[in-house]
Amino acid sequence: MKYILVTGGVISGIGKGIIASSIGTILKSCGLRVTAIKIDPYINIDAGTFSPYEHGEVFVLNDGGEVDLDLGNYERFLDINLYKDNNITTGKIYQHVINKERHGDYLGKTVQVVPHITDAVQEWVMNQAKVPVDDDRKEPQICVIELGGTIGDIEGMPFVEAFRQFQFKAKRENFCNIHVSLVPQPNATGEQKTKPTQNSVRALRGLGLSPDLIVCRSAKPIEMAVKEKISMFCHVEPEQVTIVKIGVITRYLVFVRYERLLKVCSIALVGKYTKLSDCYASVFKALEHSALAINHKLDLMYIDSTELELASGIFGILVPGGFGIRGTEGKLQAISWARTKKKPFLGVCLGMQLAVVEFARNCLNWKDANSTEFDPDTKNPVVIDMPEHNPGDMGGTMRLGKRRTVFKTQNSILRKLYGDETFVEERHRHRYEVNPELTHSFEEKGLKFVGHDTEGNRMEIIELENHPYFVGVQFHPEFSSRPMKPSPPYLGLLLAATGTLNAYLQRDPGSISQNQGFRSLSTRQF
Known part of the structure; x- marks a missing residue:
């Protein structure tokens, strides 16, 4: 080793x-x-x-x-x-x-x-x-x-x-x-400074470790004289000082091709942690994988759900997971807009739960419908605590990790996107779930629970009839998305947003399984 x-x-x-x-x-x-x-x-x-x-x-x-x-x-x-x-x-x-x-x-x-x-x-x-x-x-x-x-x-x-x-x-x-290490370049002098790297390497060597390779980060390409200075004062050969261009180093992320794409797909991510993109790192990557797969460049708009303002030109809406009541009303407005305007929508975890709340309030006329996370005394608890939820402890008390979801019908968009599999296994992270005792009321009005857990008690996937793409998943499919194997729910959102979903679904199910290769996803084939 x-x-x-x-x-x-x-x-x-x-x-x-x-x-x-x-x-x-x-x-x-x-x-x-x-x-x-x-x-x-x-x-x-x-x-x-x-x-x-x-x-x-x-x-x-x-x-x-x-x-x-x-x-x-x-x-x-x-x-x-x-x-x-x-x-x-x-x-x-x-x-x-x-x-x-x-x-x-x-x-x-x-x-x-x-x-x-x-x-x-x-x-x-x-x-x-x-x-x-x-x-x-x-x-x-x-x-x-x-x-x-x-x-x-x-x-x-x-x-x-x-x-x-x-x-x-x-x-x-x-x-x-x-x-x-960092090689800063102060605006006052415009000169690349090696002293911070020298001090950092000196501290490292003083602790008993000597670097075999020094990777320098800088706003601009590092000059040869600077590399030689780092080499001399950090006790390494010049070839052991390198500058890595992030994003092109790996064969998986073909961003050279990505930057040349002309078609753009605009997706609005409606959440409450929009000030820091790393809060939704996997969501962004899953969308990016899907956009690249269908030959589009992703235009992701982070919209703060506490200050909701949906701009024109949005192709689709994504409401990701989260916790707490702050920003939920804005998310509900975005979901309602996507449902009524027939805009492609994907709700993940809390996003799916809020889609159920929105439908209950506006389609079933249960005006006080809510999640017990936000209103423990609601008369219509459409989202409830899990049976095993222990509110006394915070760490590790959720339903976590890979779990199986079984499709209950063949007439499911998401089932087709998963390659017509009878079940899928995706990762979970949640404490609340849809109340199984009330699902029949939703089904009668067209909101179908097409995926359950293996016992049939936990609602895992929702799909709305007579809508181009209104999907919610209790799991987090973004965690298993890969550059060469984009997540099916996210891929479906972008396909619907670009008007190519129906053509894609008419293909042979075997060619669109989760093990699909990058080339098989090109929109030029359908």
């Missing part, structure tokens, strides 16, 4: 995740089996309780792990399925060590950061690096490890020390350190 550790200097958010993903993709394209681990030095057990404005979206894995969004990058770039233990946090490590101490595993010794915490980090990495992530179930050959935060952060020190020791345990020929 070989290990690549990606560290960062100068500032946080420098792009370590994209660099790690890109390096992994290059190695995988060479025929190697690659896995990835993300280390987050915060004390939280996982990312599940974060506000999206803290760290962006919470990415959900097949096994229900709520993890950092960088693991979403790894899965999309590498086309692999990771596990919750591929995300290491300080909280997880300390919890693991404290549990061992309580069980008497340390035989009465004083438990310390060194060696007990550092040993736990190394053992966790070595064990998780061996876990197969591909369909062939073979052990990976290379593990790319991203250390979150910035070198010098006090909370990251135990991890840096762990890898200082680990480079000798793994043997030097099996360990590589890539350091990502």
Whole structure:
């Protein structure tokens, strides 16, 4: 097993995740089996309780792990399925060590950061690096490890020390350190400054790690003289200083072709976290994958649901998942507009639940219809707490991870988009769901519940009759979207928005399965 550790200097958010993903993709394209681990030095057990404005979206894995969004990058770039233990946090490590101490595993010794915490980090990495992530179930050959935060952060020190020791345990020929740094260019002088990178590398070397490759981020291409200066003062050869052009490094993301596309599809994303695009990172990627597949450029308009104003020229509406009552009235207005104006609509998780609320209020005339999340005393609780919901705890209490949804009818748009499969398996993250006791009233008025869980008690998919595309899903299909295999619900939204859905659905179902290749999606074929 070989290990690549990606560290960062100068500032946080420098792009370590994209660099790690890109390096992994290059190695995988060479025929190697690659896995990835993300280390987050915060004390939280996982990312599940974060506000999206803290760290962006919470990415959900097949096994229900709520993890950092960088693991979403790894899965999309590498086309692999990771596990919750591929995300290491300080909280997880300390919890693991404290549990061992309580069980008497340390035989009465004083438990310390060194060696007990550092040993736990190394053992966790070595064990998780061996876990197969591909369909062939073979052990990976290379593990790319991203250390979150910035070198010098006090909370990251135990991890840096762990890898200082680990480079000798793994043997030097099996360990590589890539350091990502910033080369700023102040407007006052217009000169590219190397001192921040020098200081960052000096701090790294002072902690016992010496970079094998320095990846520099800069607003403009870095001059050769600057590369040579970094080489001289950071103790690396000039060829070990590189500038990576993000977005073109991976064979999966063919953005050169994407930028040349002339046709544009405008989609309005109506949510309450619109000030930071990372809050909807996977949603954006799923839309982008679908747009590229049908030879369109995506024009995504982020519309704040608390200040709803729908512009003209919108091709379709997307209401994503979320929590809390703030902004729900704006989302309901957007859903009503899409329903009555016959605009293509996709509701995900909360978006589906609000579509049911809107239909109950305006089509069934249940004016006080609501979710018990927002009004526990509503007389028409069309969305209710799950039976297993425990309101006393926040972390890990939701219905999480990959679950099966069974199609209840063959006459379903989404079933056709999934390649006429009898069931699909998608990832979930929710505490509330549609009240199954009231569904017959909706069905009589044309809102069909076409997908249920395996027991038939949980409503997973809604479709509205006599509408070009009005679909809601309780699961989060964006988490399994890939550049070469776009998510069917998102693909359906863009096909409907561009007026090509019917032609697409008339094709052979076998050619539009979830395992479809990129070429098979070209709109030129229908």
